[in-house]
Amino acid sequence: MRNLERLGEKMQLSSVFQAGGLNYALISDTETNKTIISELPLTLSEEFGALLRGSGAKPGSPLVLEASGRVEGYGVFEFPYGPVSWGVPEAGAFSLMTYGERVLKVVPRLNFKKRGIERAVLGRTPEDALLFVERSAGNFSAAYSTCFAAAVEDSLGLEVPSEARWTRAVALELERIHNHLYVFGRLAEAASQNIAATQAHALRERVLRLNSRHFGHRYLFGINSIGGVSRGLPKDERRTLTTEVRLIGREFSELVQYFLSSRIFLDRLQGTAKLTRKDALGLGTVGPSARGSGVQWDDRLTFPLEPYEDIYVNLETEDGEDTMARTMVRVKEVESSTIALRELLDRMPSDGTKSGPHRRRADSLGAGFSFCRVESPSGDLIQAVQLDGGGRVGSLHVRPPSLVNWLPFARSLEGTVFTDFQFAFESFGLSFADSDR
Amino acid sequence: MIPAYLISGLLFGTLALFGAGFALGLFAKKAAYVLGGVGSALGVALSLIALTSGRTVSIDLWLVNSTSHAQLQVSSLNAYFLLISSLVWLGTCLYSVRYDDDYPNSLSSLLLLTILSMVIVLVSGDAFTFLIGWESMTIASFFMILEGKGDKEGVRNAAYLFLAFGEGSSVLIMLSFAGLFSAAGTFSFMGPAARVVTPLGPWIFVTALLGFGLKMGLAPFHMSEWLPIAHSSAPSNASALLSSTLTLMGVYGIIDVVSHLGGYQLWWGWLALTVGGVSALLGALFSSVSEHSKGLPAYSTIENNGMIVVAIGVYLIATYYRLTFLADFALVAALFHAFSHSVSKASLFLLNGWMSKLRGTFDLTSANPVPAGGVRGVGAIGIFTALSLAAVPPLAGFVSEWMILEALFQSFRFGDLASQILGALVGAVVALAAGIMVVTMTKVYGFGILWPKRIAAPGEKGGGYIEGGLAYFAALIVAVGVAAPGVFYLASQAASRMLGANPYGLFVTGLLGVPAPFVILSGSPFGGFSPTFTALAFLSILMVTLAVAGAVRARPPRFGLRVRRTPGWFAGAALADDSSAMYNSFGYSTPIRVMLRFLFRTKESVVQVGPVQRTVIRSPEEYVVDLEVLDVFKKFYDVLAKWALGLSAYTSRKVMPGKLGLYIVYIMAALVFVLTYILLTAG
Structure with missing residues (x-):
């Protein structure tokens, strides 16, 4: 296959899944910013295949x-x-x-935390399955539920109103901000910068409370349903949310100014746990970790779901390849997310939060099959759903962002010293719950 | 009054027994060691009698020139060093009866010859007898090192390096003695003679410090101490002798030469403080990263001898400023430390030697198991050695390190700012070195003795001699610590010749309910410490704990006080069957190698070989991977050796090109030069 030969240079093998009895590879072309689906005739190495398919492993199997x-x-x-x-x-x-x-x-x-979400949802209605899926990783629950809902909606051919899609985007950006603040706080903790850590965690707590006030759950559980969102944002709430988010963004940028002037903090991050661009591409790194090594990929721009084609999102990358670069990507993304949030809340259409009557649609990959990619705070989340004839979940494939970031993380640590471990771990934003699902 | 003939009789008896042992060793080594043990016991008796009576006995052998006799002499100073040495030899001979099984007879013979030479060094009353003893000691040790079990090339290089340093030391000592002779007018100055004040003083002091320092392994000559022992993997009883008593001869030499000099200059003290401080720190650092069960204690010897020289430095400066109290204390501290170090270090070598023999390797990192039968009891006995060298109270090592640090802490009494600052700096360095030694001893005891997996397989057994020898040393270590006032008395008695009076009464008293003479004072007023009562306190705490534990165990289970046993775990996972595969001695000290890479010249390299990634870390004493990449000093000596070889090649080609005439001219010219020199200076 022509495309697979070029893997590792300009292209990443992002996932492998089965549909209609055939193996498909999901490839990200970082040059043209396209997602390529191609049949996969070649057999992957045992480990890499297991890593990308993932779903096969039973709970408890390491x-x-x-x-x-x-x-x-x-x-x-x-x-x-x-x-x-x-x-x-x-x-x-x-x-x-x-x-x-x-x-x-x-x-x-x-796999210490393996719960077998992909098996548990088989045979359930998509609405029930959504409850399982969004609990895969609490920190990324908006990304998980949006990704699943969008895939199901696509395969059912549901027409989802714009307001619902824009509301989902608001939730996604809030989730991004609270995760990035969390990562920043953890890095500060690792460097024993206790004041910075406490302030970052306090800011994160404010975002979590915003979530709770406007969406009913601190970690954004239950906001999505198949075909829309469970609750919209009224006009006045949009205004207060805009103000709050802007305030949090401003306080964070002040904190970052202090951070950038703390030699002790910077010393721990600069040059720590380097991941070269070549390794980042070759090992399939995603999210801020990849962008910190200069890889230009962000699902919001390269696989845009609805409002992201209409609003401005900056692609934040750094060339440092180290912990500092990965941190700076996250810092800058907090800023760009607050800007995106303002635009989202400002221009949000008001056409309802639930879908209308739906229509069927033919698909080249087989009836009832669809996949979706969503940029979670730690990177590209891929889900592929196959609905059976009765409209129940026939198969679910999840490729969590943390899963593919373990190998780059491990590679970046080679040659470092023990004390760098914590910084590398936090800067990759890794979550065991996410990768084990 | 002790009659003189008793002392001289004991002396000749000791010499005769060692001599007989030397001859017998060629035929029956076990008998030779028994003779050696008896000789050492006689030596202990002789030195104790001489020390307590304070008598000086000289035996003139023959006339050397009009002013000097070749003579043997027993005085309080050399009796003190003879006491230390004899105690060490006694334990070593006991241990050797079993340890020596797989070495040839010649080793026992050489060992006793070395001991005999050391006795001669100690009891010599003149420069010639001293040098005869000194030379035969070096040569006997040279052959002993050649018995090592390392690879042939390594053993040979190590032995020749030892010889080269030994001869360098002899030359410097001769230069020093020449200075003393020209000032005192006699060669018979080794015994108690009056102090000489001479413009040659600096010359005598510096050459003596260098010459004896070479034998003690002081920086920058520390190569002379660890390399022969580590690289040749010399027999353990020989290593104990080399590292503990051979370096003790150096200590004796320096103190003896200093005792004959008057008119100390301030910078002598500075020199001693600097050399000692640097040696202590380097020795401690290199010791902590050594993975060789012989190299590690050898480096530790450098550290301890550095401390002794530091104490001598304090003595010199304090004497210069007429701080009698401090000078006395520092000198006694140096002597005390020589005692506690010698017994602890000999013990550590013997301990490590036995463990290495059981494991079949000198590598502390090795995962080789040991037969359980061979180590039974060794761990319990060995803990005293490790704790003493780590300076844990109330053992021998702690008492003397406390004394040296207390002496340094009083450097504020010095009369000038430079000495005060230097004293404080060296104090910090010595304290740091002492701290590093705690880590090192944890390593050598933990990874050398506790860590190796014990297997039930039948293997070598100590047969009572090994355990007996080690237990003897453990008892000695405890005794020197607990009965510190007694040792303090002996050291004071030894120092009395230099100080004019026995300073014992000044420092030993009772305090705060502790009866006299169990408190040792370090100044007036300064610190005080009672090793004996510390030991009693420790013992009572231990007894109370054991009593409580016994009471709890004896109770019926209805009180819920039961012992529960669970399988071991690590980080939430079951403990591996073989815990030695998890963490090792090398990993324990790699942080130091990585952090101080500028000092250790640590080179790390990862070699990618196909899919296999090989890693190699190199650091100074990385004898397994590479013998060549060592510390900067080794580099320096390598260059020196190259020059020397080049020079001798040049001389053999140009100066002695086979032309007999030219060669004779060279010899005649040298003779004429020497004769002219003698004629000109004789007047």
Whole structure:
């Protein structure tokens, strides 16, 4: 296949899924910003296939990601880190190969949190399935539910009103802001910058409270339904939300000014855990982590769902390839999200929040099949849904953003020292719940 | 009154026993070691009698020139060093009876010859006897190192390096003695002679410091100490002898030469402080990153000898400023530290030697298991050695390190700002070195003794001799700490010749309910400490704890106080069967290698070989991977050796090109030069 030969340079293999008994590859072309779906005749290496398909693993079965070859040498030993160790924030583990201090190789061990969402939703109605899907990873719940709803709506051929789509975008941007603030706070914690950490977490808490006030749930559960949103934003609420968000954005940029003048903080981030652009592309890195290495990909621009074609979103990238670059991408995205939010809330159409009567539509990949990509705070989330004849979920494939970021994370840590671990981990915005689902 | 013939009889008895052991060793090594042990016991008796009686006994052997006799002499100073050495030799001989099984007979013979030479060095009353002892000690040790079990090339290089440093040391000592002779007018100055004040003083002091410093492994000559021992993987009993008592001869030499000099200058003290401080820090740092079970204690010797020289430096400056109290204390501290270091270090070498033998490797990082039968009891005995060298109260090492630090803390009493600042700086450096040694001893005990997996397989057993030897040293270490006032008395007695009077009464008293003489004071007024009562306090805390634990165990289970056992776990996962595969000695000290890479010249490299990624970390004593990349000093000596080889090649080509006439002219010219020099200076 012509396209697959060029993988790793300009193109990323983003996901692999099955539809109508055939294997398909979902490829992101970073040059033309196109998503390419092509049949996949070649067999992928066992691990890479398992990584991208993912859904097959049963709860409790470990998934071990080997990023590179065997490491040997005088004094080299394996240091188990997690699942119950200080510094690993969730139930997940790593094997560090080291001769002390120097990290020679990192092997993430996943699936401690496997719940089997993709199996659990089989045979359920899409509305029920949505409740499962949005609980895959609480931090990314708006992205998950939007992605699932959009895929289902697409396969059902539902006409979703613009106001509902714009409201979803508001939720997505709020989610992005609170996640980026969280990552910033965690980085500050790792550098023992306690005031910066507390302030970032306080700002995040304000965003969470906005979520709660305007959408009824701090982590935006239950806002989406198939064919629309459960609640719209009235005019006056839009105005107060705009003001609040602008205020939070301003306070955050003040905090960032302090951050940029703290030599101690910067020292811990600059040059730490480098991920070259080549590795970023070759290992399929997504989201701010990829953009920190100069990869120009953002689903809002390259796979735009409805309001994103109409509003201005800046593609934030950095060339530093290090923790600092990844952090700066997130910092800048907080700003661009607040700007996008203002525009979204300003120009939001008022044509209702529920879909009308729906129509069927023929699809080349098979009836009832559809996929969707949504830019979650940590990057590209892909879901492919197959509805059966009765309108129930026949198969669901999820490719979480964290899953593909483990290998780049592990690669970036090679050659660093133990104390860099925390910075790399937080800057990639990794979540075990997300990748284990 | 102790009769003189008793002392001289004991002395000849000791010498005769060691001599007989040397001869017998060629045929029956176990018997030789028994003779050595008896000789050491006689040595202990002799030195204790000489020390407590304070008598000086000289035995003239023959006349060297009109003013000098070749003589043997026992005085309080050398009796003190003989006491330390004999105690070490006694334990070493006991241990060797079993340890020596897989070495040839010649080792026992050489070991006893080395001991015999050391006795001669110690009891020599004149420069010639001293140098005869010194030379035969060096040569016997050279052959002992050649018995090492390392690779052939390494052993040979190490032994020749030892010889080169040994001869360098001899030359410098001769230069120093020449200075003393020209000032005192006699070669018989090794015994108690009057102090000489001479313009040659700086010359004598510096050459003595360099010459004896070479033997003690002071920086920048520390290569002489660790390299022969580590690179040749010399036999452990030989290593114990080399690192503990051979360097002790250097300490004795410096103190003895200083005792004959008067009119100290301020900069002598500065020099001693600087050299000692640098040695202490370098020794501690290199020790902490060493993975060789012999190299690590050898580096630690450099650290300890550095501390002794620091104490001598304080003594010199304090004497210069007539701070009698501080000078006395510093000198006694140096002598005390020589005692506690020698017994602890010999013990550590023997301990490591036995563990290495059981593991079949000198590599602390190795995952080799040990037969459980061979280590039974060794760990419990060895903890005292490690704790003493880590300076944990109330053991031997702590008492003397406390004394040296207390002496340094009083550098504010010095008369000028430069000395005060230097004293404070060196104090900080010595404290740092002492702190690093805690990490090092944790490493050597943890990874050397506790960490190796124990297997039930039948293997070597100590047979009582190994355990006996180690237990003897452990008892000695505890005794030197707990009975510190007694050792303090002996050290004061040894120092009395230099100080004019025994300063014991000034420093040992009772305080705060602790009866005299159990409190050691470090100044008036300054610090005070009672090792004996600290030990008693520790012991009572331990007894109370054990009593409570026993009471809890004895209770019926209805009180809910039961012992529950669970499988071990690490980071939430079950502990691996073989915990030694998880974390190792190399990993323990790599942070230091990485952080101080400018000092260690650490080179890290990752070699990608196909799909396999190989990693290599190199640091100074990385003997496994690479022997060549060492510290900067080694580089310097390599260059020096190259020049020397080049020069001798040049001389053999140009100056001695096989033309007999030219060669004879060269010899005649040299002779004429020497004769002229003697004629000109004799008047």
